[in-house]
Amino acid sequence: MFFNNRKFLYLGLLATLLADVSYAQPPSVTLPQWTKNVGAHHSTKSFSISANRLGAVGDTVTFSTHAIQNAIDECSSHGGGTVTLEPGKYLTGALFLKSHVRLEIQKDVILLGSQTLGDYPIINTRVAGIEMPWPAGLINANNVEDVEITGSGTIDGQGDIWWKKYWALRKEYDLQGIRWAADYDCQRIRMFVVWNSKNVTISKLNLRRSGFWVVQVTYCDQVTVDGITISDNAIINGVKAPSTDGVDIDSSSHVLVQNCDIDNNDDDICLKAGRDFDGLRVNKPTEYVLIRDNICRRGGGVVSFGSETSGKIRHIVADHNTGIGTSEGIRFKTTHTRGGSIEDILIRDITLKNVPRAFTFTLDWNPSYSYAEIPSTFKQVPAYWTTLATPVLPVERGYVLIKDITFYNIHVSNAKRIISAAGMKQKLLGAINWQKIDAEGAEAGSVSYAENWSMSDVHFKTKDAKPLSLKFSQNIDSPLVTLQ
Numbered sequence: 001m002f003f004n005n006r007k008f009l010y011l012g013l014l015a016t017l018l019a020d021v022s023y024a025q026p027p028s029v030t031l032p033q034w035t036k037n038v039g040a041h042h043s044t045k046s047f048s049i050s051a052n053r054l055g056a057v058g059d060t061v062t063f064s065t066h067a068i069q070n071a072i073d074e075c076s077s078h079g080g081g082t083v084t085l086e087p088g089k090y091l092t093g094a095l096f097l098k099s100h101v102r103l104e105i106q107k108d109v110i111l112l113g114s115q116t117l118g119d120y121p122i123i124n125t126r127v128a129g130i131e132m133p134w135p136a137g138l139i140n141a142n143n144v145e146d147v148e149i150t151g152s153g154t155i156d157g158q159g160d161i162w163w164k165k166y167w168a169l170r171k172e173y174d175l176q177g178i179r180w181a182a183d184y185d186c187q188r189i190r191m192f193v194v195w196n197s198k199n200v201t202i203s204k205l206n207l208r209r210s211g212f213w214v215v216q217v218t219y220c221d222q223v224t225v226d227g228i229t230i231s232d233n234a235i236i237n238g239v240k241a242p243s244t245d246g247v248d249i250d251s252s253s254h255v256l257v258q259n260c261d262i263d264n265n266d267d268d269i270c271l272k273a274g275r276d277f278d279g280l281r282v283n284k285p286t287e288y289v290l291i292r293d294n295i296c297r298r299g300g301g302v303v304s305f306g307s308e309t310s311g312k313i314r315h316i317v318a319d320h321n322t323g324i325g326t327s328e329g330i331r332f333k334t335t336h337t338r339g340g341s342i343e344d345i346l347i348r349d350i351t352l353k354n355v356p357r358a359f360t361f362t363l364d365w366n367p368s369y370s371y372a373e374i375p376s377t378f379k380q381v382p383a384y385w386t387t388l389a390t391p392v393l394p395v396e397r398g399y400v401l402i403k404d405i406t407f408y409n410i411h412v413s414n415a416k417r418i419i420s421a422a423g424m425k426q427k428l429l430g431a432i433n434w435q436k437i438d439a440e441g442a443e444a445g446s447v448s449y450a451e452n453w454s455m456s457d458v459h460f461k462t463k464d465a466k467p468l469s470l471k472f473s474q475n476i477d478s479p480l481v482t483l484q
Helices: 002-024 033-037 065-077 160-176 179-185 276-282 383-389
Strands: 048-050 059-063 081-084 088-092 101-104 109-113 122-127 130-135 139-142 145-150 154-156 192-195 198-203 206-208 215-218 221-226 229-233 247-250 253-258 261-264 267-272 286-292 301-305 313-319 322-324 328-333 341-353 357-362 401-422 432-448 451-462 469-471 474-476 480-483
Touching (some): 033 286, 048 065, 065 081, 192 198, 215 221, 247 253, 267 286, 276 383, 328 341
Parallel strands (some): 081 101, 088 109, 109 154, 154 206, 267 301, 286 313, 322 341
């Protein structure tokens, strides 16, 4: 009996020690179980109708919006089905998908977005983190379920007209000190808007010249974006495409983004969750998102977090993605008025080639855009201006928590700066774990206002072999830095 008691005591002590060891280990680099449950599920669709039978004409000039929409509505009246188009180039304004409808844009079919603003009705939506009335997208899936849009065809937003409009407005607004309002006042047309919907798939399509964000998924659950190609969304005829984000996941859950090839201007794949006062009011997280096997070329960030963080961004995995010439690699950007958090993030098996800034963190991103202050000379302003300028109080509520980030098996070549990280005195960048990082660049970079960074098998090769610069930080491991 005495032996048994000692045995139980020993086992109890051993279990306690093991528990302590487990607690001290870095976060797991294996994929979490939830990654098996992301993405859309669809029903079988037997009914089919050609939009050409209802009057769609692919001659680039005939306005085919009503014929295509009628085909979508006809499918819906049969309980669901597939809408097809014969080869051709179809001019269209906003289209609204219905539940259980599949829209096929096959090879040799091109949808051309109308360049007339009136062809996009004003709807209640969310734009850059703020709920407000704004023009519908070219393709809309609002309050629906079991919807697919697929095929090897092309959707051309003809959006360079909206790019020119934006740059003209910016010249005027920058001079008046209201640069922050330009993105909201300039009503540029998004290509896809998926809103408050479930089980939606966008796949295989070639997407070009979107007027604003290409794919925006907001307040949704179980969405798949698979195998799309985004091109001609950076510069055309010398005009730079402003804010042509590739895929924006906004306050949505159980989303799968895979096999995409993105060449654009601004964030390639981005996680968002609302802006400032309005985002904190809505308070919906982006969570359980798997981003894998994508190639990002030009653009602002292979995978970006923020700047809209108010509702929290958490439980995100980015696995086997590649950046080639993207201006930034893995990008964390927010401000001290956003609030919310970015946490439980796994970045695994990423390759960054010719990406100038591989890993960036900032809590004070783009002040002229991020902090809205209405000049006293403006007496009557839109309601959304007031929303944008409503302060977050107490001010501490606007500080963003960043913690529990894991980087594992990352390869970086020909960077200018490997790490650029700046937290705040009032809110330090939190726990980040770096494992198996092999990076080459001109300089290691700098870290300020951060804490609890651990590094294992992290090796930087730089042109100057200078160590990572550390300021106002605590408990920060440093990489091994050697001469390139």
